[in-house]
Amino acid sequence: MTTPARPSSSKPRGKFRPAPPQPDPTRDVAFDILCGVVEHRRMLENSLSRSAAAHQAEARDRAAAHRLAAATLRHMGTLRTVLEPFLKKEPPEPVRVALMMGCAQLLFLETPPHAAVGTTVSLLRRRKLAPFAGLANAVLRRVAGNGPSVLEGLDQPRLDIPSWLWTSWAGLGKGVPRAIAQGISHEAPLDITLRPGAQAPEGGIALPNGSIRLPAGTRVTELIGYEEGAFWVQDAAATLPARLLNVQASERVADLCAAPGGKTAQLAITGAEVTAVENNPARLLRLKENMARLGLDVRCLQADASTWQPDAPLDAILLDAPCSATGTARRHPDVLWVKRPRDLTTLTAMQDKLLAAARDMLRPGGRLVYAVCSLQDEEGPARARAAQAMGLVPMPFTAEELSFLPEALTPEGWLRTHPGMWLDKGGMDGFFAARFTRAL
Numbered sequence: 001m002t003t004p005a006r007p008s009s010s011k012p013r014g015k016f017r018p019a020p021p022q023p024d025p026t027r028d029v030a031f032d033i034l035c036g037v038v039e040h041r042r043m044l045e046n047s048l049s050r051s052a053a054a055h056q057a058e059a060r061d062r063a064a065a066h067r068l069a070a071a072t073l074r075h076m077g078t079l080r081t082v083l084e085p086f087l088k089k090e091p092p093e094p095v096r097v098a099l100m101m102g103c104a105q106l107l108f109l110e111t112p113p114h115a116a117v118g119t120t121v122s123l124l125r126r127r128k129l130a131p132f133a134g135l136a137n138a139v140l141r142r143v144a145g146n147g148p149s150v151l152e153g154l155d156q157p158r159l160d161i162p163s164w165l166w167t168s169w170a171g172l173g174k175g176v177p178r179a180i181a182q183g184i185s186h187e188a189p190l191d192i193t194l195r196p197g198a199q200a201p202e203g204g205i206a207l208p209n210g211s212i213r214l215p216a217g218t219r220v221t222e223l224i225g226y227e228e229g230a231f232w233v234q235d236a237a238a239t240l241p242a243r244l245l246n247v248q249a250s251e252r253v254a255d256l257c258a259a260p261g262g263k264t265a266q267l268a269i270t271g272a273e274v275t276a277v278e279n280n281p282a283r284l285l286r287l288k289e290n291m292a293r294l295g296l297d298v299r300c301l302q303a304d305a306s307t308w309q310p311d312a313p314l315d316a317i318l319l320d321a322p323c324s325a326t327g328t329a330r331r332h333p334d335v336l337w338v339k340r341p342r343d344l345t346t347l348t349a350m351q352d353k354l355l356a357a358a359r360d361m362l363r364p365g366g367r368l369v370y371a372v373c374s375l376q377d378e379e380g381p382a383r384a385r386a387a388q389a390m391g392l393v394p395m396p397f398t399a400e401e402l403s404f405l406p407e408a409l410t411p412e413g414w415l416r417t418h419p420g421m422w423l424d425k426g427g428m429d430g431f432f433a434a435r436f437t438r439a440l
């Protein structure tokens, strides 16, 4: 982050004019991202692409902004609560955003107090919110003066998860919402999947599923072997659905909803004939780039998977359906504050449409794995039951298949992971998966 400006002091008198605020691309971009999430319920990536500051910023500043915004989002409930006693009346939302960002730097990012306070004051002045600069100065100085004691007695995991999500996760088991909140409370490590025979980059730790875990903040493109296609980025939990499809080299396989292609790569590396279907042109491009970097021969198609039809019935299908993505909140904490219960209605309707389409693409005896990176019952178990009602026959996962993660096997033979699993190793994303076959 750039050098702090001096905190604004008392009111200007006479001919004195305050110095122009210092440029600070990191905080400008972080502020834009956070306002997008908080005021407009816009996903972080979407806000980033709309931010004029982000377009002008260097990659290093954008990355720092991303980290600052993510830390603020991860602790947003706590930050709101901490600020409350210091505010006599409700400030406009952008001012509160700037205060939360300043407060996150003080309490969670070890930014020196003079920098956290000074840069917040400067930010407000740059953003035509100068009348609130004095308030920010006073409030943040008081928070800094109190130090970590402002967090004492706060139930941070509970505060940092919106109530509707906390309640919805109660069905996952006693203590699970709290464990999930713990998993989300810190930056996620970087997981990669190695090509068979490739060497793990230095500093990586092998996880029980075979993924290699590197410290949070590792820049993947700078790792030896990236350009050569020795590995791809994929959370440990995200490797499981494709693995559980048990694809053989001789099979004809479709990956429906494929970009950016982590699971496509897993399927293609078996030697199977893989068609990857993706409806978003920009994401299709990323998928193609990834397959080219990995040197994998995959037919990549732009099509709507709910209407696309293969030339002949398929042996195996992976349907990694679009979903609320609440299971990825470790990496995308904006999900927590952007998604609403009503989003699930549209998503589950699309998931059913895709399931019915996938069923019709399968040959009798063929296999289908349905997966979502969601923690919501509506998108997981409820869809597995809907698939059964559509005539798909359950093919439960077995204890042997999940011997390295027995806690993820449900009594129904489904897969359920969540960010509270492997907490001692750095957690994992939340996935649901179920396997079916088409009756002979």
Ligand SMILES: C[S@@+](CC[C@H](N)C(=O)[O-])C[C@H]1O[C@@H](n2cnc3c(N)ncnc32)[C@H](O)[C@@H]1O
Binding pocket: 238, 256, 257, 258, 259, 260, 261, 262, 263, 264, 277, 278, 279, 280, 283, 303, 304, 305, 306, 320, 321, 322, 323, 373
């Ligand atoms: C959960 S992501 C897939 C992640 C991917 N399977 C992987 O492992 O890298 C869902 C993807 O489905 C795409 N998508 C959404 N609706 C679709 C549809 N009707 N047909 C094809 N692709 C779709 C989205 O653009 C998005 O890229």
